[in-house]
Amino acid sequence: MSATSDGSARRLPAGRKADLAAYVAEQGQVTVAILAERFDVSPDTIRRDLDALDADGVLIRTHGGAISPQAVPRPDTGVDVRLRIQTSAKDQIGALAAGLVRDGASLMINAGTTTLAVARHLAEHRDLTVATNSLRLPTEISPQAFRDLYVFGGVVRLSAQGTIGAVAFPTENGADRDIRCDLALIGVGAVSADAGYSTSNLGEAAMMSAMMDRSAKVAVLADSTKFGRRLFAQIAELGRADYLVTEAPPPADLAAALESAGVEVILPADVG
Template sequence: MSDHQNLLAEQRRSLILDEVRRRGGVRVNELTRRLNVSDMTIRRDLDALARQGVVEKVHGGAVPLAEASTHEPGFEAKSSRETGAKEEIARAAAQMVAPGAAIALSGGTTTFALARHLVEVPDLTVVTNSVRVADVFYAAQQPGARGATVVLTGGVRTPSDSLVGPVTDQAIRTLHFDVLFLGVHGISVQAGLSTPNLAEAETNRHLVRAARRVVVVADHTKWGTVGLSSFASLDSVDALVTDPGVRAEARAEMAEHLPEVVVAGEPQEPAEG
């Protein structure tokens, strides 16, 4: 299958998932008519979404898979979700980073994608509690090159390969950085930023406090999702970078409650002043 066909499949599955969440379920025959593809194609799409753990197949269609607010998928499981959207977000967020900046990247698969776009930016100082993010920068180091200085916190490893806990929090308390790029489990008007992991919530609170500017990187499926523990309100967020899959009503909420929203791949409004 070509890259073009893969992209179409990913876009189609994103549309299917949106329909499942919006309507509480979908039927195969409705999707074949709406998307103008075969019954077999839709069934393969539902199989793929079921493997990602985001829908449950039922006779004739699919329904949302309800996740407990304490459920935390592993890194590999999260990596398979919304991969195209994460790449778009990473490319847009990378444009916000200037050479020589001191930045922080939290754990998560979107910040991992962002790290891969930042390895060519010279003289960065990168603070992270993500083993995966640190590995990206270490693997890219070239002898004599002006690569990043990476500060990897200690701590206890979570299922998503983040380091959390008192050791992590103490390390972050002593640091200050220009921009924090923050991946989240969920973001909503009522709950703010949230995660299913209590220790990670506390670590994220310290990351937010240590940053002059907080940029949340989150694909459209994160809007309206709520994890067990809230760690910051939307007032703490300076910018959100998301993808074009975000719905019109969600865009309106974002514009109302956030000072800056960047939709990756879409022209941005020029800054005032």
Template structure:
């Protein structure tokens, strides 16, 4: 495989997985890490990907078409599992998931990864907009699960609309855990659909603390509707350190950043 073929394979891997690492690419292609770093630098220069510490992520900054939740669950899946595990550990250690806690879980796929590993026996009350998450948690011992009403969007399996907003307006929970399609310094947290954005905003307002789970492919993307400012987020859990510019904004907004 020559350099051109190898760089095409690297680009395909970034598109497929959302993130690649120098070490894994070197092993996959039987070359040195220095060679891979040169490949990534060349691909970054032409805009094929964005080079980050230890690897690269997708370069797209503009909104991509929405895909079904069952498809999105497989995108950057290892990163989402790592983010979920780090978030759970932090929340347990910090006492935010103590017995009797109330929390909102939105329909994000990283949030779904967290839902899968919620421990039993904590007597948690979980409110969710996600039909899939509700189904996964309904039989779990020690969890009370409440589903928001309203129209269910087929593409995300999430409840939206006036009924969901009315229910959220009456709630006050300890914690909201949200996903996002985009995360940037200028546009905050964003998503393509106005109805889902309205529900996410209402979730932020209903919670005493807000946690956002976002893999590195979301960083720098700006979608149609901003549903929260960076200052609304108490904890951001991600898999790659944010860029210097974004990190500065997060620090200024008082947002804690946890890298899985």
């Protein structure tokens, strides 16, 4: 062993990796620079350790650092990282939400990793009309599932891989064409008894709310890490949704508020 700058013995790589994994789990999200300073090794050494731990599934490697799989990601965490967090929960939610969709239906689907899970579970559906602000969804949904797929225009938000703009399609003379859908599938960032559904971005919140307004039924999708939280921008009150699709029962106060608001909670059969 060699000595660190404070005189203590530097751990062997296996020991360092274990401590590093524990530190990332404790902090939730860290940078290479912070880890290099804490463990008194070079940034290149930390990068190799993080790559190895990512390969083992212990943590998720990000650009410039790592994130714990159990951590609630920051609002600006990219889609590729968020796709690897709560994967089992999102897959369960995706399958349940797809069960609400009938063949031939028209759908509003917002950008997000949970809604991408829904898209993958629509492979056996047919003749759907889909309107979305997701730039990723057209590559995830089966071409056999939809008759028409439309992407709303607007400003591109790279972290979400989606657009932010009007929930509308202009006609030739510039006026917005009225559009209505059977079902809105809306993935949200937070669900709470007092604040309803919320997200981190004001433009996204406005767009999700407009999607709800243009749909006959609304299904909000949220895994259990979103419960009891409030983010910057409110999307809607609890009662604006007809369904909350999730993988685990909400806590008692939220469950009572959802029941009072007339929201049906849809859960996997083994936890329902």
